[in-house]
Amino acid sequence: MEKMDIFALVDELQEEIDMSPTRGFSKNKSVDAKIVMEIISDIKSVLHEELDASRRIMAEREQIINAAESQALEIIKRAKKDAEDLMKKEDVYKAAYERAAKLLENSKLKAQDLRKSANSYAEEVFDELENYYRDSIELINVNRTRLYGRSDPTITPKSEGELA
Numbered sequence: 011m012e013k014m015d016i017f018a019l020v021d022e023l024q025e026e027i028d029m030s031p032t033r034g035f036s037k038n039k040s041v042d043a044k045i046v047m048e049i050i051s052d053i054k055s056v057l058h059e060e061l062d063a064s065r066r067i068m069a070e071r072e073q074i075i076n077a078a079e080s081q082a083l084e085i086i087k088r089a090k091k092d093a094e095d096l097m098k099k100e101d102v103y104k105a106a107y108e109r110a111a112k113l114l115e116n117s118k119l120k121a122q123d124l125r126k127s128a129n130s131y132a133e134e135v136f137d138e139l140e141n142y143y144r145d146s147i148e149l150i151n152v153n154r155t156r157l158y159g160r161s162d163p164t165i166t167p168k169s170e171g172e173l174a
Contacts (some may be wrong), residue, residue: 014052014055018059019052021055022049023046026042026049027039027041027046119143
């Protein structure tokens with residue numbers, strides 16, 4: 011038997027009522043009681059199946075929750091034991107902490123040295139760029155002066171190749 015949808019059954023019931031003929035001049039409908047009862051029986055059957063499925067799901071849910079709680083308690087128990095073991099190993103912890111502190115301090119010092127080196131290198135690059143652009147501006151001024159036929163005795167080209 012194919013699984014029926016409760017909403018499809020309700021739609022079928024509504025259709026049966028809507029399609030039923032009216033009696034005389036009144037609005038009262040004459041429905042086929044046998045068909046309506048079959049649909050109602052199908053609805054009950056589907057509801058019963060869905061209720062059983064819901065109960066199974068709830069039971070499975072409870073089992074899952076109980077298993078999860080049991081696992082959580084076991085994890086907590088192991089974690090407490092591990093914590094106690096760690097506390098017993100305080101000397102190892104102290105040594106590790108001291109080593110970590112030394113490594114951190116060394117890392118900070120290396121980072122400072124690296125930062126100083128990087129800043130120094132950047133300063134050199136900026137100085138070279140500044141000189142290059144200063145020379146370029148001087149060359150532009152000389153060429154502009156020559157272009158317009160002005161002569162400025164204070165500006166002398168460094169070489170013929172710079173004029174182009």
